[in-house]
Amino acid sequence: MNLPPGDLESGLQRLYFHSSERMPELPAASVDVIITSPPYNRGKHYHPSYSDRLLPEEYERLLSRVFRECHRVLRPRGSFFLNVGDSARDQGKSERVVRVAEEAGFQRVQTLVWVKSILGKGHYTPSGRGRNFSNIFEYVYLLARGPSPRIDVLRVGIPYADKSNIGRYSAQDLRDAGNVWFIPYRETTGPRRKKRHEAPFPVELPWRALRCVPGARRVLDPFAGTGSTLAAAESLGIEGVGYERFPDTTVLRERLQTPYPFAPTVLLPELERAVRLLARLLEARPGGLETALQGVRPQVRGEVQSLLERLGGSPTAGRRAGQPRPPKD
Numbered sequence: 392m393n394l395p396p397g398d399l400e401s402g403l404q405r406l407y408f409h410s411s412e413r414m415p416e417l418p419a420a421s422v423d424v425i426i427t428s429p430p431y432n433r434g435k436h437y438h439p440s441y442s443d444r445l446l447p448e449e450y451e452r453l454l455s456r457v458f459r460e461c462h463r464v465l466r467p468r469g470s471f472f473l474n475v476g477d478s479a480r481d482q483g484k485s486e487r488v489v490r491v492a493e494e495a496g497f498q499r500v501q502t503l504v505w506v507k508s509i510l511g512k513g514h515y516t517p518s519g520r521g522r523n524f525s526n527i528f529e530y531v532y533l534l535a536r537g538p539s540p541r542i543d544v545l546r547v548g549i550p551y552a553d554k555s556n557i558g559r560y561s562a563q564d565l566r567d568a569g570n571v572w573f574i575p576y577r578e579t580t581g582p583r584r585k586k587r588h589e590a591p592f593p594v595e596l597p598w599r600a601l602r603c604v605p606g607a608r609r610v611l612d613p614f615a616g617t618g619s620t621l622a623a624a625e626s627l628g629i630e631g632v633g634y635e636r637f638p639d640t641t642v643l644r645e646r647l648q649t650p651y652p653f654a655p656t657v658l659l660p661e662l663e664r665a666v667r668l669l670a671r672l673l674e675a676r677p678g679g680l681e682t683a684l685q686g687v688r689p690q691v692r693g694e695v696q697s698l699l700e701r702l703g704g705s706p707t708a709g710r711r712a713g714q715p716r717p718p719k720d
Contacts, residue, residue: 401644403629404618404624405630405631407632407634412453413460417611423466423607425612426600426612428475428476428592432450432484451491454491462497466536467536468535470541472534474592475530477526479523497534500534501570505531505572506571507529508576509527514575515527515576543604547568548566550565550566551565572596597624613634615638616635617646618642
């Protein structure tokens with residue numbers, strides 16, 4: 392199916408610089424996946440010509456018009472990933488937004504949680520201002536026109552931490568990663584560092600959502616912003632269509648022409664393997680681990696030995712020099 396030329400074309404991506412309240416360029420049932428994050432309506436500065444402080448009913452009417460168009464263009468077994476975040480002092484908006492989508496005809500399939508920061512890794516907006524806990528996660532609602540969207544969770548799966556599960560639950564070393572996705576911003580999220588936009592999501596978020604949908608040929612982002620969804624689509628060789636009323640064409644071209652190679656993030660299993668490998672390398676040195684740790688502060692030395700002991704990464708972990716090795720099981 393051929394689409395008319397867009398206001399910006401780059402590779403497989405087309406962007407139309409008008410509101411997605413009407414999308415005449417897209418025939419009915421012509422899109423496999425929709426991935427988007429609508430305006431927050433929280434006073435963010437998207438563009439001088441746009442007010443992000445609409446009255447609640449006006450904001451919901453805007454979303455309703457867009458979501459009804461999305462429902463028209465999505466295929467019967469298509470998937471809609473709707474990203475909405477609450478603020479520490481503006482709770483419940485995400486639920487109101489997803490209800491507008493349901494009223495437009497979509498069915499709620501599942502709620503995913505996008506974690507932006509945990510244990511000091513990643514960045515987030517300190518919306519609590521010292522009086523509330525800051526929100527470090529956002530919701531990604533998986534919606535569909537029908538009850539059976541095409542989703543393959545193993546396409547973004549992770550290896551088993553306990554290899555004895557191979558053959559018990561799966562014939563391969565691959566398991567469902569679950570509905571909590573840790574995708575940190577790679578740098579601080581101040582508006583001047585985020586591709587000159589108030590609230591973009593990382594390209595890895597739409598990349599992961601697209602990977603879940605086998606056979607996807609066309610993706611739509613009705614609130615394209617800086618083009619994160621289309622950048623992910625381009626990296627996966629998928630045709631993308633976006634709508635943006637207030638585009639920064641320089642940023643969009645740059646983002647669409649930047650390669651984004653991603654691989655599933657595996658945290659603890661890979662960390663444990665790395666620690667064990669390091670322990671073995673240290674053990675192989677003359678004098679072993681004790682010699683390698685000479686000159687290290689006692690507190691750090693104790694922490695290293697304790698960690699190795701817990702992980703079983705070193706035969707001498709937790710044992711002082713001269714002590715006998717524990718018997719083997």
